[in-house]
Each structure stands twice: as structure tokens, then as C-alpha cells.
Amino acid sequence: MVFSELFAPSRTIMTPGPVEVDPRVLRAMSTPILGQFDPAFTNIMNQVMEMLRQVFQTKNRWAFPIDGTSRSGNEAILCSIIEPGDRVFVPIYGRFGHLLVEICERYGAEVHSMECPWGEVFDPQMVIDEMNKVKPKIVAIVHGETSTGRMQPLKEIGKACREGDILLVVDAVASIGGVQIKTDEWYIDGMIGGTQKCLSVPSGMAPITYNERIENILSARKKVERGIATEEDLQFSRSRQAIASNYFDLSMLQDYWGPRRLNHHTEATSMIYALHEGLRLILAEGLEQRFERHKLHEKALIAGLEAMGLSLFGDPKHKLPCVTCVEIPKDVDGESVRNMLLEQFSIEIASSFGPLHGKIWRIGTMGYSCRKENILSVLGALEAVLIRHGVNVHRGAALQAALDVYNVERLADFSFKKLS
CATH class of the missing domain: 3.40.640.10 (Type I PLP-dependent aspartate aminotransferase-like (Major domain))
Known part of the structure; x- marks a missing residue:
């Protein structure tokens, strides 16, 4: 038997670990x-x-x-x-x-x-x-x-x-x-x-x-x-x-x-x-800057998910910034959505365990995976897949909401740099 050279497809990994x-x-x-x-x-x-x-x-x-x-x-x-x-x-x-x-x-x-x-x-x-x-x-x-x-x-x-x-x-x-x-x-x-x-x-x-x-x-x-x-x-x-x-x-x-x-x-x-x-x-990025980066992309992700019409799971006051849990819409096969995201868009998100299995998706925004292009990609792909699964989402709203967050943050950062 002849084995082929190792090949791993390119993925956008948006799970709570491992990450890119x-x-x-x-x-x-x-x-x-x-x-x-x-x-x-x-x-x-x-x-x-x-x-x-x-x-x-x-x-x-x-x-x-x-x-x-x-x-x-x-x-x-x-x-x-x-x-x-x-x-x-x-x-x-x-x-x-x-x-x-x-x-x-x-x-x-x-x-x-x-x-x-x-x-x-x-x-x-x-x-x-x-x-x-x-x-x-x-x-x-x-x-x-x-x-x-x-x-x-x-x-x-x-x-x-x-x-x-x-x-x-x-x-x-x-x-x-x-x-x-x-x-x-x-x-x-x-x-x-x-x-x-x-x-x-x-x-x-x-x-x-x-x-x-x-x-x-x-x-x-x-x-x-x-x-x-x-x-x-x-x-x-x-x-x-x-x-x-x-x-x-x-x-x-x-x-x-x-x-x-x-x-x-x-x-x-x-x-x-x-x-x-x-x-x-x-350490080159700086701990405080790194923590703020995770919060920014979390904010954009949440804005997009909610604008799409999806609901978040759990106590918002004590949310882990680098993991966002999303309630799976009623009558939707969560695993089918995850499989289509992976097969059609090469994006991976996670399911959950125990009492939450089949009830939520978990989207990780961790480390190198926590980037603007990844947030926009997962929002756009998730919207398309949910439409294919018959979910009545607010079409186009997710990406616009996320872009609004990034635009506001960019303007605020620009204003701060001008003042300093």
C-alpha cells in the first residue's frame, strides 16, 4: 500500500479550542x-x-x-x-x-x-x-x-x-x-x-x-x-x-x-x-492590548449574531469573552448546520456537552483565530447556512452590525491617536 503525502485542508477554526x-x-x-x-x-x-x-x-x-x-x-x-x-x-x-x-x-x-x-x-x-x-x-x-x-x-x-x-x-x-x-x-x-x-x-x-x-x-x-x-x-x-x-x-x-x-x-x-x-x-502585543482585542471581536460577533435574529445562551454578566454560546433555533438540526459550515465554507464551530448538547453552538474567538476577517466570515457563512436550513434570519443585518462595531472602534482609535 502506498500512502500519499500528508495533506490537511485549510480551515477557519472558530471553536473554543483548538484554534488557528x-x-x-x-x-x-x-x-x-x-x-x-x-x-x-x-x-x-x-x-x-x-x-x-x-x-x-x-x-x-x-x-x-x-x-x-x-x-x-x-x-x-x-x-x-x-x-x-x-x-x-x-x-x-x-x-x-x-x-x-x-x-x-x-x-x-x-x-x-x-x-x-x-x-x-x-x-x-x-x-x-x-x-x-x-x-x-x-x-x-x-x-x-x-x-x-x-x-x-x-x-x-x-x-x-x-x-x-x-x-x-x-x-x-x-x-x-x-x-x-x-x-x-x-x-x-x-x-x-x-x-x-x-x-x-x-x-x-x-x-x-x-x-x-x-x-x-x-x-x-x-x-x-x-x-x-x-x-x-x-x-x-x-x-x-x-x-x-x-x-x-x-x-x-x-x-x-x-x-x-x-x-x-x-x-x-x-x-x-x-x-x-x-x-x-x-508579550510583544501587550497583555492589556490583547485582552482588549478579544473584547472587540467578541463585541462585533455578538452584534452580528443578535442582528441576524439569533439568541445568546447564558448569564451575560459573566460571559467568557473568548467563547460565545448561541441557542440553536427551534426545529433546526445543529449538527447539519455545523457540517455544512465545514463542508461548504471550511469554517468549524463547536457543539456542546451534557445538558447543552444539541441546544447551543459555541463559537470561539481565541488568540490568532480572534481576527476581524474570521468574525466576518463566520457571520456571513452562518447566515447563508441558516437560510438553507429554512431559518427566517434578518438577511444582511449581521455583517452590517459587525462592521458598525469595527467602524466605531476605528473612529474612536483614530480620535485617540489625534488627541495624543
Whole structure:
């Protein structure tokens, strides 16, 4: 059997991940391979750590990627700090809260959870009140929930966790690099990001950061396992059970990413190149400017969808700026619409999960996919496909509404530049 040369069609990817990769990142991935302990490569690793600190908005010593998809970052932090019988509290407002529960249970935690309807988020005080009842060692929560397009406020929860000496671990896979999230200011002890969303890097790495509160647990666990723990160490860990995962053991990964450079695994060299370039581009754009760009294109998308006559799903006050959830019109086959968008226009949008499956579409505006031409393309194509499916849309209104947003923003930007 003869196999043909690899071919991947060109797509406009407007899902909540993966997203289109910046061409400059793709070029960086073709950089020649270096040995993982070559000084030239370890220098690149150090630069990645420093850029991650800036993107995470933290002064933490530790900020590095886990080789694996976003889920690997969640597992690495949680498995490294959970000891059998530890109480973990997980507020759930979408699919990925359930994932945190599963990971914690697999490592022997006693998990307590609370839920709110999909499409809503928690009043922070509700979480704090429940947390005070449960008295957990760890609170694990999602910041940007892509399954519902909502974003949970964290600042008050983080402050309460710190005051109660509770560790706060945050899944920021969908939000890092696209919306404001302040690791230190919000008292986040451990945070997980993803490359394939707002960072616009291929899937395959999970950038993480954690502070000395977590580092103390890692150090104490290692000493307890070796039988050399002091009384101070025993305040952080009393378990003699080794961390279940070798691959995700953060104490071992510290030795790999730190100055000792002890071999743990063979680093994914080309992915480090990709992450380096993706982070460099974010910092060159500027975090605040990048956040504003995501808000602008979200605004244009929403204006177009509503002008078309479609309804948005979920609590608008807590909408995740880089994911827009659209209610599927009555009697319309949502999958048929998605298939036609892909087949006829090479545009991909997403469906959803669980109770929202078949009820909403999710349109991602993340990273490099978050561009004016993409917004206009998806609006024009969606209108055409809905007409083909017999939906009575307001023809031509969507693109005009989006263009109005861009025109107003352009004029405002021009006026500001003239004044300054």
C-alpha cells in the first residue's frame, strides 16, 4: 500500500479550542532540534519560564509547561498535593468541574462539590460559605468554562482561601492569554493553562505555575517518604505514600526545569520552540492590548449574531469573552448546520456537552483565530447556512452590525491617536 503525502485542508477554526496557530509559531516549530541539555536549549527553557511568569502575572519561582494536553497540567498539580483522605472542594458550573472531581477522586481525595445550572456561575459568597462548612485542604475550580461560555469571579474566593489557609488551584486553560487573570493578586496557589486556546500554540503542553505554599508540600512529601522529615515538614505532609504518578511528580519536574537539570523525560523540543514564540508574541502585543482585542471581536460577533435574529445562551454578566454560546433555533438540526459550515465554507464551530448538547453552538474567538476577517466570515457563512436550513434570519443585518462595531472602534482609535 502506498500512502500519499500528508495533506490537511485549510480551515477557519472558530471553536473554543483548538484554534488557528499563528504562522510565526508554525515557523518556529521548524527550528533545528537541539539536545535537551544543550546550553542553547536550556537557555530557551529559562526564557519560557520567565515569559510564563509575565503571562501568568506572577512572581512565582515555578512556571513551566507539562508535556501533555491541558488535562496533564490539572493532574500534575493535583496529584502532587493531594494525599489520601485529603478533603477537596470543587464548585461545578460546567463539564470541566466534573473533570476536576474525577482527577481528585483518583488520587484518593474526599471530594465535596456544589453545582449551579449550566450557563450561570456562583456568587463568590456562596462558594465561601460552603467552603467554610467543608473546611477543605484544597479548593479546585475552573476560571473559564468553555462548555457554557461562562467565567467565574475568583478574587474574593482567593482571598477567603488564603485567610483560611486553603490552597486554591485554578483551571485557567480557556482564559490565560485572552482575559485578565492575576495569579498573585487573586491569591491563586496553583494555576493551569493550555496552549491550544488563547495562546495560539498547538495542543500538547500545559503551562502551569505554583507558589511556595505548594512547593512546601512537595518538599515535605519527599522528606516524609525518605524518613527525614522535620516537625515543620510534618505540618505540610504526613503521608508516607509516594505520589502515584512518576510522570506528573512536580518535585521531579522541578529538578528537571531547575538548575540541577536532572533527567526526567525527553523534552518536547519543537513544542518548547512553539511555546516560546507564542509567549513572545503575546508579550510583544501587550497583555492589556490583547485582552482588549478579544473584547472587540467578541463585541462585533455578538452584534452580528443578535442582528441576524439569533439568541445568546447564558448569564451575560459573566460571559467568557473568548467563547460565545448561541441557542440553536427551534426545529433546526445543529449538527447539519455545523457540517455544512465545514463542508461548504471550511469554517468549524463547536457543539456542546451534557445538558447543552444539541441546544447551543459555541463559537470561539481565541488568540490568532480572534481576527476581524474570521468574525466576518463566520457571520456571513452562518447566515447563508441558516437560510438553507429554512431559518427566517434578518438577511444582511449581521455583517452590517459587525462592521458598525469595527467602524466605531476605528473612529474612536483614530480620535485617540489625534488627541495624543
